[in-house]
Amino acid sequence: MNVTFTEEELAFRREVRTFFETEFPQDILQKQNRAIPLTRDDMVRWHKVAYERGWGAPNWPKEYGGTGWSPVQKYIFADEQARANAPGYLSFGVSMVGPIIYTFGNEEQKQRFLPDILKLDTWWCQGYSEPGAGSDLASLKMRADRHGDHYLVNGTKTWTTLGQYADWIFCLARTNSDVARRQEGISFILIDMNQPGVSVTPIILLDGEHEVNEVHFEDVKVPLENLVGEEGKGWTYGKVLLQHERTGIAGVAVSKFQLSRLRALSERSIRGAAPLTGNSTFMRKIAAAEVELKALEYTELRTLASVASGKAPGPESSILKIAGTELRQQIDALYLEASGYYALPYVREQYSVDFADDERVGEGLDTNSSMVYFNDRKVSIFGGSNEIQKNIIAKHVLGL
């Protein structure tokens, strides 16, 4: 065991830092620093820059166009990405459907879909949850019935993040209802959203933003070749994917960046007010969060090391999901406290490029901290709610 980085690893860190300081679109970083939402074009633009650099998919093996990085390299990259306050990769392609396709898909599917994920030429979204199937995902009702050379798909998917921008959706759909276990009749199917019968309706979240959607399918024809792997095995594939999603969900690097930013914020005197560092009650909370973060960081590193030695992330990845999301929400609440009254103004128009920062209500303060606090309530709900994660640990780890 050794906690220090090697010379090579330090060199890699410098390389990544330089990338974010020079090659990465700086206007996008500025937007991030000013809490201005990114457009679809912004996302596509920076993905292409990363792709050109050979970093279209940090977590993929080289043979599919990924980086083939070691766990430590991935860790360093995520760290630098967060440090630069750069946006995260669009996870639906790079972290979710991509790995499923290169693990379970056929050669034709790999060639057809993977390159466009790397360049973000195809924007993917996720079709798992349904109005009646949330935590109990296996009760999903979307049907994909075989009709000659295609499936006829009917049903509704919900909480579809950024589905309004998506070209394709990967779905868990029921291909067989006549099975002993509900999980057995579920298949993993790729669907082109740009066709008749697919419609997207927005769901507005509590912060007033349009981030998620309902996606409706009415007699949508999907070629049989869009089935990934074997029919009826979708649940197994989906579970693997969720475990991948859960490791990413820990958000260690982002939490680390947010905490160090909060420390910096507490040291500053804003508008003549005494710096928060004089408030020991508050500083103790930051310190406690930092300890929890360190524990989480090393739990994640242990998981990554075990994945690197050839094991798939197991049910213990649920720990990362629970601890990571709780920590994130804890940090959000600290920002809320730090902003005081200036967490309260809800002035959405001031988060745009044309709006001068010094004209903002609560200028100099973290005025969108309440929006982040509200929006992040979702993190303990999505990706399998934290209650479900606890069930997984109880059953599969502790054998209860």
Place this chain on the structure above:
Amino acid sequence: MDLSFNEVQTMLADSIEKFIANDYDFDTRQKYAGSAVGYSPEVWQTFAELGWTAVNFSEEDGGFDGGPVDLIIVMEQLGRGLVVEPYLANVVLAGGVLKRAANQAQKEQWLQAVIGGELQATLAFVEPSAGYDIENVATTAVRDGDSWKLNGHKGYVLNGGSAELIVVPARTSGGGSDSSGISLFGIDAKTVGLSVRDYASIDGQRAAEVSLSNVVVDAERLIGNVDEGFEALSDTIADATLAVCAEAVGIMTLLTEKTVEYSKNRVQFGVPISSFQALQHRMVEMYTACEQSRSLLMWAAMTMADGGAGATQAMHSIKYQVGVAGKRVGEEAVQIHGGMGVTWELDVAHLFKRLTAIGLLFGGADWHLDRLAARREP
């Protein structure tokens, strides 16, 4: 000791409850919150006609002689209705200062109009660099012959966009956080040099940034004595703190009821999620938090009604309790509602947001706990 409401108080609670049930459902609330002024002037008139705006004023001032207990009765019901009409700003804040410090002429001109629902008013108690310390007033007022000249910036002024009268604490002597040297001015929002930037607040209410740049007002607009405004300000903020705690208890109780109801109807794994013991215990904890908060709220209201040294401790205690319990109940209500809990469509998210805002108003839980911790037995 008597922990029950009297007949008049019970009627007051019933009448507001009935109004909300009949005329103020969630969709109606959303419509009012989304309108240009952010509330319904008609509903405000109704409040005045029904006497709800007169509850905590003396009979001499045209009120019903109510006190803190009556105030929490009104506020709890307004909380359950998630009411956006500016009761806190007009009645509790502006009215609170006026009833304590205004002279007869000012009461007749302003307080009667507030009680009658004819004048929109507020109290500008926040300054950007002061945090929650109301004595930390940087806005200045300098005497200039028969008038006063004010300069400064007031932040998060509740109802600031609609207010025609803004009660402004300003420093007339001393500095920093001196509690002496603060004077109160009743300023017409249209006065030259006063600018108002009105905006929506995260909880569906409205607030404003108010800048004062060489605002000149007549001496008649000074409320109370020069340099001696702090006591009225502080007592008013204490009332307002109690008021939002009562509102929070109303919201917490409603959120708990809604969560229990939702859990009975939401079926996953073939059974209502209410059948899971892990969730049952959490809902029991929500319920317990509500009941504990309600008990403390009643104690605080009664203690504050008696006045004296215990009143401040009671105010800090209830705000601390509601800060901690409110956050917990709000977050749990959203979590147990799952994805539905974070949608704009459901009232749960809006109740949670108001609860969050109350958590920050007049000081967060830690701020109040620090003050309780610093208390020394006399």
